[in-house]
Amino acid sequence: MLIVRVSVLFYICAMCANVVIPSDRRPGRGAASRDSGRFETFSRSDDHDGWDIDEPLPPVRTEVTEERITKAMNYVRSPDLPFDRTINPYRGCEHGCIYCFARPTHAFLGLSPGLDFETRLVARPGIAKGLEKELRSKRYSCAPLSIGSNTDPYQPIEKRYALMRDILEVLDRFNHPVAIVTKGTLVERDIDLLAPMAERGLVRVGISVTTLDADLSRRMEPRAPSPKRRLAIIRNLRSAGIPVRLMVSPIVPALTDPELEAIMSEGRAAGADAASWIMLRLPLEVSPLWRDWLEEHYPGRKDRVMARLREMHDGKDYSATWGHRMRGEGHYARLIGQRFELVRNRLGFDPSPPALRRDLFRVPELPGTQLSLF
Template sequence: MTDDTPSKPPSVPIRGRGAASRPDGRFEQWQRAAFDDGWTAEEEAALPKTELIVDTAKSVIVEARSPDIPFELSINPYRGCEHGCSYCFARPTHSYLGYSAGLDFETKILWKPDAPEVLRRELARPRYQCRPIALGINTDAWQPIERKLGLTRRLLEVLCETRHPVSIVTKGALIERDADLLADMARDKLVHVMFSITTLDRELARVMEPRAATPARRLDAMRTLHEAGVPVGVLFAPLIPALNDHEMEAVLQASQAAGATNAGYVLLRLPHELKTLFPEWLQQHVPGRAEHVLSVLRQMHGGQIYDSRFGQRMKGSGVFAELYRKRFALAVERLGLNQTRDTLNCAGFRPPRTAGPQADLFD
């Protein structure tokens, strides 16, 4: 791009979507540059529809190698997420697939129809060693399309059958549907569910997380699982300076009232394409706060908008980071959260049965 390249026209918010543009992925050999030529294409004004794309894989269990996360294994039934959260740290992963981290991430959803069968084969391997699996960590396993496909439930059925421990993070109230399986697993200390609640402000949630359940519905789902005997907690994630940071204590208190016994928080992360996408969202929806948000982020990351180093990327450093740490610690102590941390039970794992008459011989 040269200095005389036409400037990009301002994008217009799209109803029901978090991103308003479809920037090219960072791995593409060329980049498109939009400019205002005085014409408005009718097809650009149409609301983009969700497209399902079949994704095949020899393995569904992914091994994580990060000291910042409390799990070693994970399963993601979907790639891309209809929730459309403007801040989602997983958006840049769509670039690996040749798609945009913007609108493509929330409209082109890849799913693995045979994932439960693949999982069954993996768990049956003689060398498999049982360790807790995080379900739906990169993208939400209970996103809207799950209501139609039921893929996550089928995976959960395999984990329940084999008494395999699982940890869950979701912002989908649809998880209430699976309370029967989760309650069964909870009796053997096989499951823990964390709800991601970013704000209690319905209007802010509507534009920031357009297709996720409302904050009130997430709290209702949390209460439902708690009453069913499922251990639940809350993640105030992401914490966005000058936008939702003032709600930390209120979110923790509302969650504690709904049954949460554990809590955590994560600072807003803007890797790769998000360094452009999220500021674009700020300018569209909260222009008066945009520069303030980005300024505080830079102060927490040594002058950069994001620092990807382990130990730094989740919480930041400096005066603001320390303030958030102290506020969180005081709120947790006042509410009696994080008093105990249950360990998921791996001792009861039983490999899936092999189909066929030979398997029944020794029953």
């Protein structure tokens, strides 16, 4: 892994056509190209220099740059989300899930939502200190913080940077509620912090399980833990008393939807106390990346998968309408919802888990500060 430390990022591009990178140069990657995002006039490609010399190109490697933060928390105003603030210790995600709806965010960096999203990552050292500063503001009003709603905070580079652990240590001291979404095994490293927070009603963890098919998972989520390992994460967290939501997401029509009942059964057996589902979403650059992936891995199912998705979004690959973007509309979406409700009730998942507590929030005194009498 290449680590580059810079405070400002510069990228040089060359005009070229969109090019698929050979599979032997991208082992363990989800996307097949690094086509430029929607803001770019230029794109990048590898071009032969004309010399008659056999020079095989190396595999695509993961690179990490570091970013100075100006703000830790990001406030969102989406009416169909159950939270209004998030924090992202990393930009991009090495798990490489081809369906990830966060891929288009890499375009804001002048990078490709394709391979760049999973290979050119940005770490944000100092984010925990920034968070503490924001929590100490007299204007701050406590509400649950969401982590992992954009990119996975427990992706592989967390082992080196430990930014998520730094964040949890701050939240623990402030008694601040937090909801975490992840596929990463590194969440188990932080059980010593999460378990006491769970006892105080301050934390809930969501573990997403897309499929139980290890081969399909490896193709679709190339660097994420296997389905079996994710179920083990649920088991280990629940053994420590940490509430866990099984997230059956995304459901892929004609590919993973037959597994809905089996995934929920396995998740419940592992100890998950709540469950939720989201339909596959293909915003902006994700749609062509997804179609290319289907053509490479499941060409015989491509037309059927896309037809189902378009049925749910008025003939388009995706519609971002509030209240409908997560699950779509129409008979197929209703059928999935009915199946989910039946299985959730049969297996005894809690339909309304307790809300995270916010009444315990306290700003701890700084070292050397005179204590208040009141």
